[in-house]
Amino acid sequence: MKKNLLLVVLASLLFSIAGAQTVKISGIVVDSTGTPLQMANVIAYQKDNNLGAFGITNDSGKYQLLSLKKDSTYVLKVSFLGLKTIVDTVKNVQTDLTKNYVMLEDENALDAVNIVYDMPVTIKGDTITYNADSFTNGTERKLGDVLQKLPGMEVNEDGDIQVEGKTVERVLVDGKEFFEGDSRLATKNIPADAVGKVEVLKNYNNQSQLKGLGNDEDRIAINIRLKEGKKNFWFGEVTGAIGQGDDAVRYQAKPKAFYYSPDVSINILTDFNNLGLQSFTFREYLRFTGFNRGNTRSSGSSINVGVGAGGILNLQANRAKEIESKFGAFNGSWQANKKLSFDGFAIFSSTDTDQETITSREFIGTGVLENTEDRSFQRNQIGIFKLGADYKPNENFTFEYDGQVNLSDVSQFNDFTSARSGFVEEIDQNESQKPVTLDQSINMYYTASAKDIFAFEGRYIDAEEDPFYNAIRDRIGVVDTPPFSVPDDPMNPNDPNNVSNGGALGLDPADPYNINQQKFVESQKLDTKVDYWRILNKKSNVNFTVGTSIVNQNYNTNIFQILNNGSRNDLTDPLLGNDVDYKFRDLYAAVHYKFITGKFTITPGVTAHSFHIEDTQLGNTNELDFQEILPDFNVRFALRSSENINFDYRRTVSFTDVENYALGTVFNNYNSLFAGNNQLTGATNDRYSLNYFNFNMFNYTNINAGITYTRATDAIQSNVNIEDINQQSALINSPFANESATGFGRYSREFGKIRASVNAGLNWSTFNNVINGEARESQNITHNYGISARSNYQDGVNFDIGYEVRFNNSDNGAQVNNATTQTISLDADWQINKAWFFDVDYDLNLFSTSQNVENNYDFLEAALFYNKPDSKWEYKVAATNLLNTEALNNNSFGQIATSTQFYTVQPRYVYLQVRYDL
Structure with a gap:
């Protein structure tokens, strides 16, 4: 019913668009010799200076002015740099017109009519x-x-x-x-x-x-x-809101201030609210702590040392049951003199998130179905501080320094129930950590001559992490049965002394089982490289690079049990803890040659790497040395200034850090044990991509499409043994290649005041793991299709409508799963008069799977604004989740398990908001 009603509304909007009374003016613009002028501006506006339409000529000199009002008079203005502007009046336009123009040289003569626009x-x-x-x-x-x-x-x-x-x-x-x-x-x-x-x-x-x-x-x-x-003036706004939702008072306080002058810029942002608006997300945290400060080509190898994320977990931030956010940020820059400038920022964020989730999960290999109800609370408190300086004494030399400190205090508590195989288990999990990261970089760029350019880039990271984990498992009605019942060690299944001890881990009988784990990781990472460019001519240059990446890490873990009487049982088996020193070193040299021939820009290159990996643990030192030659190739074909095809191939090697080389067993979560493998080598990735971009300024057609294929050999994959819901895993370099491909295409075009678009996407992947001693291949295919339209009228109603359907097919070697998601969206706003503005957003989601899981849900939000012209005050009455939708769903097809998840969302909030412009 809801779907049909929405389709009727959409159809009505489309018919109203089709019936609009508009005309078009088009033609050709040439110079005095008759040569078509590309990129000439043609503007049509009314006598009150309201813009009617504008166009830009294409390579044939053609222009078009769309959606002009019938029975109206327009002034046409044609301009091109260096030529005399043409002003023409077209009165009482009744039908489509053709108007051609010849532009003459500008002799600094004054126009008969002086129009400024x-x-x-x-x-x-x-x-x-x-x-x-x-x-x-x-x-x-x-x-x-x-x-x-x-x-x-x-x-x-x-x-x-x-x-x-x-x-x-x-x-x-x-x-x-x-x-x-x-x-x-x-x-x-x-x-x-x-x-x-x-x-x-x-x-x-x-x-x-x-x-x-x-x-x-x-x-x-x-x-x-x-x-x-x-x-040269302070500007900004102060926003405050008060309301009601879920039997609690809702609030927001959000002052912002900005100041810009030639020498000083200041930005101050704050946001304190419990309206469910997360001011600083996990994705933004990664952006500010993991960004690349260099400006040159990457080396082709990478190692993730696991620092920077700060332990922040990525929950359903924008739809969680309850979110309370506190955010403050300062960003400023100061031009001390013509040669020296400083910049920096400080960001503080505290987010409390409550979430309730119901999950149905089926494990591959065992067929066990686990149903859980999870109630979680997470607190993320972070501080990021950065100070930078740029020194440029002349145009030939630049020195950059950035220093940054990242602080976090993260904690999460999960209280959930796990039901499967005829019994119920109550499980509590507690996680916390307070990581600290110091991140510094120095970049220098020197132009020795018109043909010789040098660059030095260096970055040093020093981090400490101290994650703590606690799991309490109470198997109701089952006494003194160890909860971690898994088969033998997957890396050594025939070892009679295997540390898992039949799943008991050396635990003393208890009811419930209270397991704790402490970790401490110290990491230092140094990246340095020197580049030299020799410019051969206007169309070619050669680039030589030498560099190194060095990582040192110390990794300590221990597991202990708290017994029913409060005493502590330390698990002393050497393979139930870690004390590891880990070293990684990459020395590399590269050469790249860039040249332009016709419409082609071609850049072939090759990088030679020498890798050394060393770990010391359990009284032994293990060393791995190997070399790699990594080619890369890029070719760009420029059909015209805004249309090009780009092909890129590169081979890269990716490594993992100390946690995956440590041999001692650790907990990943309440039902998952993990042990590393110190024989891992890097995974080699061959990546091919082809992209097409085309933007036509004449009719505002935007086309972009691309396909990327990646093949990973020696990929780092899991070797997992599963019994019931309990997993014990280790890592291996898979003898089978992992493959993935992504494709996308998008076409959009403006028809007067309407921008319409269609899009399609494809994601395909295949991965290989070993589960309970059996090699399994998992394949996943997702393809989606969408259509949308958006209006931009000066007055009255504007809309943004869209429909998307997404199909997902997953075959994990044990079962095949299919899911279909349809999303219909309608956003509309109405400028009622000069003071009143009404905005409404509606989304309908239709979800179904081949396992007969169906969930249809929709969201409706609305807001009414009042802002008297020239007034600094704006008033807003708003309501979120007007239909009071209770839960959303998420379907996951993984390599270990498939799951369907339902999580509780924020209830209806109604609030009054007042904004004052500074």
């Missing part, structure tokens, strides 16, 4: 500049709302920005990075009314000395130019 779009070299007011209607509140309306731009729910299908690397405000260029903080916090122009910076490299030396063609940044009234 900002160009909606200007293009100069690698920079496209959009005048924001030409595309907005005044209902926008944040930067993300503005960017959504610019041709060729998209902003997703996470705040990631795409321009012509390419992800934006950094966001700048008046040339200065906004919180390390983070797009989400920018799109969700910068006020829309502060945005004057948006500059798209193509072929971006934040180190100007290196621009054009590598493959920067698909790197993009955007620079927000503030309106004149926002410079």
Whole structure:
């Protein structure tokens, strides 16, 4: 019923669009010799200076002005750099017209009619500049709302920005990075009314000395130019809200302040709320703690030392049962003089999350079905502090320093019930840690001559982590039975002295079983490299690189049991604890040659690596030495300035850290034991990708598509033994290759004030594990298709509608699972008059599986705004989850188990919000 009703609404909107009374003006623009002019601006506006439409000529000089009002008079303005502007009046347009123009040289003569109007779009070299007011209607509140309306731009729910299908690397405000260029903080916090122009910076490299030396063609940044009234003055807003939800008072306090001048920029963001809005997410934490500070090509090898994540767990942040968030951030920069500048930020975040989850999980190999009810509470408290300095005494030398400290205090408690095989088990889990990370980097760039450029990049990380884990398992009605009943050690199943001791781990009989584990990890990682470029001519250069990556880690773990009388039973078996010293070293040298021939840019390269891995544990030292030659190749075919095909191949090697080399058994969670393998080598990955990008400024058609295939040999995979729900696993270099492929395609085009798009995606993967001594291959295929349309009318109702269907097929070697998810969305807003604005968002989700699991749920949110023209005050009445949906679902097809999960979401919140613009 809901689905049919929504389809009727969508159809009505489409019919209303089709019936709109509009006309089109089109034609050709040439110069005095008759040569078509590409990238000329043609604007149509009414006498009150309201923009009717605008266009940009294509390579044939053609332009078109769409969705002009019938029976209206327009002034047409045609402009091109260096040529005299043409002004033409078209009265009482009744039907589609053809208007051709010839542009003459500008002799500095004054136009007969002096009309001043900002160009909606200007293009100069690698920079496209959009005048924001030409595309907005005044209902926008944040930067993300503005960017959504610019041709060729998209902003997703996470705040990631795409321009012509390419992800934006950094966001700048008046040339200065906004919180390390983070797009989400920018799109969700910068006020829309502060945005004057948006500059798209193509072929971006934040180190100007290196621009054009590598493959920067698909790197993009955007620079927000503030309106004149926002410079050299403090601006911002103070937002407060009060309401009711789930029998509790709901609140929000969210002041923001910004200051920009030529020498100083300051951004202050805060947000304190229990409206379920997480101000600083796990993804953002990774962005601020794991970003790459270098500007040059990667080495082709990688090692994840497990530092930086800070123990933060990624829960269903935006739909959890209860979220209370406290967030404060400061970002500033100071241009001390022409040669020296400083920048830094401080971020504080505290998030409390309550979640309730019901899960049905079936384990591969055993067929055991486990049903759990999980109630969890998590507290994430973090602090990130960074100070940086840039010193550039002249255009030939640059010195950069960044120092950062990351602090976390993370804890989580899980209280859940596990039911399977005819009995019930009560389980409590407690996890906590307080990691500390010091992260420093130094980069230097030196231009020795017009043909010789050098770069040095170094980064040093020093981290300490102290995760603590506690599990209490109470098997109701089953007394003195060890809860960790697993078969023999999967790495050595014939060993009669196997440490698992039939699953008892040497535990004393208890009711319940109270198991504790302490870990301590110290990590130091040093990455340094030197690059040299020799510029051979305007179309070619050669790049030589030498570098090293060095990792030292110390890893200690111990497991102990708390007995019923409160005494402590330390598990003393050497293989139930760890004391490991781990060393990793990578020495490498590389050469790359870039050259341009015709429309092709080709960059072949090769990197030679010498790896050394050493671990000392259990009184023995184990060493592994091996070498790898890693080729890479990139070719780019530029069909035209905004259309290209890019093929990239590279072979890389990935390594793991000390936790996976440590031989002693540790707990991963309440039902999973893990032991490392100190014979692991790196996994070799061959990655092939082909991408196509095409953006047509003439009719605002945006096409992008791509396919990526990866084949991993010697992949690090699991060797798992499972009994009941209990797992004991180790890692191996799989003798079978893991493969994956992803593909996507998207087509969008603007039809007057409507932007319509269709998209499709494909994800395929196959992995190999050993489960209960049997090699198993898991395959997963997901394909999705969607269609959407979005309007941008100046007045009245605007809408954003979409439909997507997603199919998932999983074959894990024991069973085949299929799931289908359909999502229908309708977002509409209505500018009722100059003061009132109404916004409504509706989403309907239809979920079903081949195991006869069905779950249909929908969400409805609405808000009514009042903002009197020229007033600094705005009032908002809002309601979330108006339909009071109780739970959502998530289906997971894993290599060890398949599961269907239902988790409780936030109930209906109703609140009054007041905003004051500073």
